[in-house]
Amino acid sequence: MANSVAARPAGYTGIEVHGQTIRVDFMYKGVRHRHTLGVEPTRANIKHAAGLRSAALFALKSDNYVEADYFPNSRPAETAPQTSRRLDDLCDRYKPLKAVDITRETQSRYENALNVCLETIGRDRLIDTLLPVDIQQLRVDLIATRAVSTVNHYLATFSGFLYWCENNGYCKELGKHCTRFTKSNKDPDPLSFEEYQALIEKGCLHPIDKAAVAVAVYTGLRPGELLALAVEDVAEDFSKIIVRRSITQSGTFKVPKTNKERTVLLFPPAQEALKALIADAEQRESADLQVWLNRHESRTDRARVLLSPKTQARRKVVNDYFVPSAWNSKWANLVRRSGIRSRPPYQTRHTYACWNLTARGNLAFIANQMGHSDYSMLVKVYGRWIDSESPSELERIWAGMQNMAQIAPNLPQNGT
Known part of the structure; x- marks a missing residue:
């Protein structure tokens, strides 16, 4: 096997004489670039190689570097360039x-x-x-x-x-x-009915605010979903809404957290509140909302968003839509005026869940309303609101069994 030829400096930085040819050598962002030019190491060629090296470095720094433009006939070096490991x-x-x-x-x-x-x-x-x-x-x-x-x-x-x-x-x-730290799970802090009434009667000075809070509490929508709800998402008979989109902090519309639409059936207070919100929104023109489905795809919804900062704006120039941070500020003012304990607006979603569970609502139904894939999340988060040992629950179940017994006489009755 032939002995390797030692390279020697050629009088210019990064230029070496390697056997009967010239080699250019430089580092950029931790990556070594080494090219054998295949030309004789004459003084003129060495000077040309130094200029070529300088031009290549300038192109790299300018993000215009194409290796073949500078070293089209370069032979692979003895040590191949390695990707930077910085x-x-x-x-x-x-x-x-x-x-x-x-x-x-x-x-x-x-x-x-x-x-x-x-x-x-x-x-x-x-x-x-x-x-x-x-x-x-x-x-x-x-x-x-x-x-x-x-x-x-x-x-x-x-x-x-x-x-x-x-x-x-x-x-x-x-x-x-990169193990994560254990984080204590804070219990939900729902509004009591008395706190809700104080928020509505004392905190909300404008009818639109009263309606917005009522919809939030009686639908369990996430704040971003509430702020993106539109007239076109409400059924004509006010029996239900379809949650089609959410809005982010940057003012971007996207699909809901679960990446799919869901239907929420409405309690009477939510129905009345939505009537007020729609009457206000219908005074505004419909707009094309670009709703992002993922990083690369979007759809366009022609809609009138129910809540707009323009309804109560004192300034001439305001945003068309609320973003979560703006809603947080409004909510904080409502809570402060009402005199109730401070808590973030997401607690309206927790309030919806806890009120439904306290009223002994069906777990699968509540989970579906809130957009959960199953009710395991309800049990995990709201466990202490699920009264699993109530004597009345036992009586309700037994009454159901007796009903079944009348349909299927072979079922045991009276403890036999």
């Missing part, structure tokens, strides 16, 4: 690959989480030098100044990046060390 560079490769499967709003949250983790652990760290202790230290540093829910989101996002690195051979078994 965390920052790997993350730049990962982000656009992940982005195609998530919404733009989620992408922004993911990128923020990744940036925080990279800043904490060190952007210039090489992935194959990381140890489990580095991930454990990341957990310690994050939880020192942040809420558990925030840290768990960061760790979940960063673990996805690390698992991608593992699957592509950049590292081994790091993702599993």
Whole structure:
């Protein structure tokens, strides 16, 4: 086997004489670029190679680099260029690959989480030098100044990046060390009926606010679903609504959380409230709402959204639609005026669930109304509102059994 030829400097940075030819060598963002030109190492050729190297680096920094334009006849070098293993560079490769499967709003949250983790652990760290202790230290540093829910989101996002690195051979078994912190489950804090009345009578000074709160409490809609509800979603006889969309903090309409429509049957207070909201909304023109089904597809709904900041606006220029943060501010003012205990607007959804359960509503029916796939979530979240040992429940079940016995005489009766 022939002996390898040692390269020697040619008098210019990154230019080497390698045997009977010239080799160009440079690093950019942790990636080595090495090209053998296949020309004799004359003084003129060496000077030309130095200029070519400078031009290639400038193109890389300008994001206009096409390797074949600068080194069309380059022979593969003895050591092939390797992909950078710096965390920052790997993350730049990962982000656009992940982005195609998530919404733009989620992408922004993911990128923020990744940036925080990279800043904490060190952007210039090489992935194959990381140890489990580095991930454990990341957990310690994050939880020192942040809420558990925030840290768990960061760790979940960063673990996805690390698992991608593992699957592509950049590292081994790091993702599993991004263990989330245990988070205490806070019980729902629903409104009592007395608090609801105080909110309506004292907190809501405008009839539209009263109607909005009534719809929220008596339908159990998520805030984003409430704010995206339109005239066209309400049945003509006011017996039901169809939840077709939600609105995000950025003012983007999307499909509901479960990615499918659902029908909510209406209690009388919700029916009356919707009549007031529709009478107000019908004074506005219909608009084309772009509703995103996923990252790449959308539909257009021609509709009049029920709640608009313009109804009570004092300023001339206001948004057409409420976003969750604006609704949070309005809700906080309503609660403050009413004098009841402060709680976030999502508690209207919890109020709907707890009131239904306290009234001994059917679990499957309530779960369907709220958009859950089954009633396991109700049992998990609202367990203490489900009265499972009530004597009246036993009597109700026994009455049902007796009914069945009349239809099927073979069933046991009177304890026999």
